[in-house]
Amino acid sequence: HYNYLSGVQADESRLLIWQAEQPAPKSPRILMLRNINFIIPAGADSYTVEGISDVVGANTTNLGQTEQPEGYGWRIFPHMHELGSAIQIEVLRANGDQECLIDVPKWDFYWQGHYWFEDPIKLYSGDRVKVTCTWDNSRENQVIVNGRQLAPQDRGWGEGTLDEMCLGFLVMTDF
Numbered sequence: 001h002y003n004y005l006s007g008v009q010a011d012e013s014r015l016l017i018w019q020a021e022q023p024a025p026k027s028p029r030i031l032m033l034r035n036i037n038f039i040i041p042a043g044a045d046s047y048t049v050e051g052i053s054d055v056v057g058a059n060t061t062n063l064g065q066t067e068q069p070e071g072y073g074w075r076i077f078p079h080m081h082e083l084g085s086a087i088q089i090e091v092l093r094a095n096g097d098q099e100c101l102i103d104v105p106k107w108d109f110y111w112q113g114h115y116w117f118e119d120p121i122k123l124y125s126g127d128r129v130k131v132t133c134t135w136d137n138s139r140e141n142q143v144i145v146n147g148r149q150l151a152p153q154d155r156g157w158g159e160g161t162l163d164e165m166c167l168g169f170l171v172m173t174d175f
Helices: none
Strands: 029-034 047-055 060-062 065-068 071-079 084-092 098-104 115-123 128-135 167-173
Touching (some): 029 047, 071 084, 071 098, 084 167, 098 115
Parallel strands (some): 047 065
Antiparallel strands (some): 029 167, 047 128, 060 065, 084 098
16 A cells, blocks of 8 residues: 655655466455455444455355465465454354454564465365454554544544454465
């Protein structure tokens, strides 16, 4: 995301592209977990929402829930912005079991990235994958802009630095 809090600067992004000698045996896809329907109240020191996606036989999107075919989960990417305090992603198995894929009890915006599993996670039809996001919107946890700490205000989903997100991405391939 671009941060326009201190004005607009030129984009200095670069892109490196290379062609593989052979195609990958299986094409990866992304299972996106999200909740876009939230407002974090100003002053709330612990506000939590969940987003759930189903693993089924076809790809569809409806009201922020994504359905994905069965397959292997290879890596995971949790994502929130500056007010995030904790994020967890887990599999809710069709048989009632639960399996934690990632748990970040002390979120730091600067630590986000892709995390690879030691062994791929198998996701079957009927499984659900849940992201749980918690934010701290207290006065003490506000962003400092130009040397001044901002006052708390209601925050919701958005692309800006002062907006928030509740996202998780799971990179998958077919079995």
